[in-house]
Structure formats: C-alpha cells, structure tokens
Amino acid sequence: MVSEVPTAVKLNVAASTLQITWADGHVSRYAGAYLRHICPCAGCRGHAPGERPPPTWEQVQACVVRHVEAVGSYALQFTLSDQHGTGIYTWPYLRRCCPSDHPELDDLGRPLSANNAPSE
Ligand SMILES: [Zn+2]
Structure with a gap:
C-alpha cells in the first residue's frame, strides 16, 4: 500500500534536493528543477485556451x-x-510524482532522455 503520509521532510539547500520519507518506508528525492517542472499551479498546469503551456x-x-x-x-x-x-x-501529488515511479526519470526527477540524448 503506497503511503501518502510523510514522516520526514528534509531540504538540502546546497544540493537543491528535497527528500521525503513516507509512512510506508519509501524515500523520495526530488531535484529543485524537477519540483519547478512539476509545479501544480494553475498557471503551469492550466489547459484553458490561451493559457501558457507548462x-x-x-x-x-x-x-x-x-x-x-x-x-x-x-x-x-x-x-x-x-x-x-x-x-x-x-502529499498525494508529491508521492505520485516520486521519480522512482517514473522510469523515464533519474532518481532526482531529471529526464533520462535529456541526459542521454545523443550529441550531434
Ligand atoms: Zn506554477
């Protein structure tokens, strides 16, 4: 059972990394850039006509x-x-966005395709 209840939240400012420990023992780590990328605000996520894309x-x-x-x-x-x-x-949103549940992302939420893109 995936928990959406955090037991610890730790921000490492120097590394720009957020770490959340969940009640089920799972540990999620998020790069600051990833948190910005998944910003859930209406301005970043809105889909109404004329709104800016995320x-x-x-x-x-x-x-x-x-x-x-x-x-x-x-x-x-x-x-x-x-x-x-x-x-x-x-909390449910952060748990759902945990990089370890997204195979296209590295362990901090950075897209693997961007890191591994062949240089031309
Ligand atoms: Zn936003």
Whole structure:
C-alpha cells in the first residue's frame, strides 16, 4: 500500500534536493528543477485556451529550491530561484510524482532522455 503520509521532510539547500520519507518506508528525492517542472499551479498546469503551456525541462533545469514550508498539514510550498512560488504541492501529488515511479526519470526527477540524448 503506497503511503501518502510523510514522516520526514528534509531540504538540502546546497544540493537543491528535497527528500521525503513516507509512512510506508519509501524515500523520495526530488531535484529543485524537477519540483519547478512539476509545479501544480494553475498557471503551469492550466489547459484553458490561451493559457501558457507548462514549462519545458530546458526552461527549468537551472532552477534550484531555496526554501520549503508547510501549507497546513496537507501540502508543501517552495521558494524557487526563478521566483515562481505559487504551486501548492499536496502529499498525494508529491508521492505520485516520486521519480522512482517514473522510469523515464533519474532518481532526482531529471529526464533520462535529456541526459542521454545523443550529441550531434
Ligand atoms: Zn506554477
């Protein structure tokens, strides 16, 4: 049973890495750029006509996370180096976005295809 209840949240500012330990013992690690990439705010995720598309990896890969704070007991909010901070990351969303559940991503959420793309 996958847990959506965190038991520990640790931000490593120097490495720009967030680590969440879940009640089922699973440990998720997220690069700051990945957190920016999956920003759940309406501006990044909206699909209404005329809205901007979500950011591409190329646009966010230099982004780092500077600060994390709890939103009540249900979510986290981040201060990111590109000043974007409107996303509310609920625990179920973060658990669902755990890089280890996404084979196309490395262990911090960076796309493997970008790292392994053949150079021309
Ligand atoms: Zn956003």
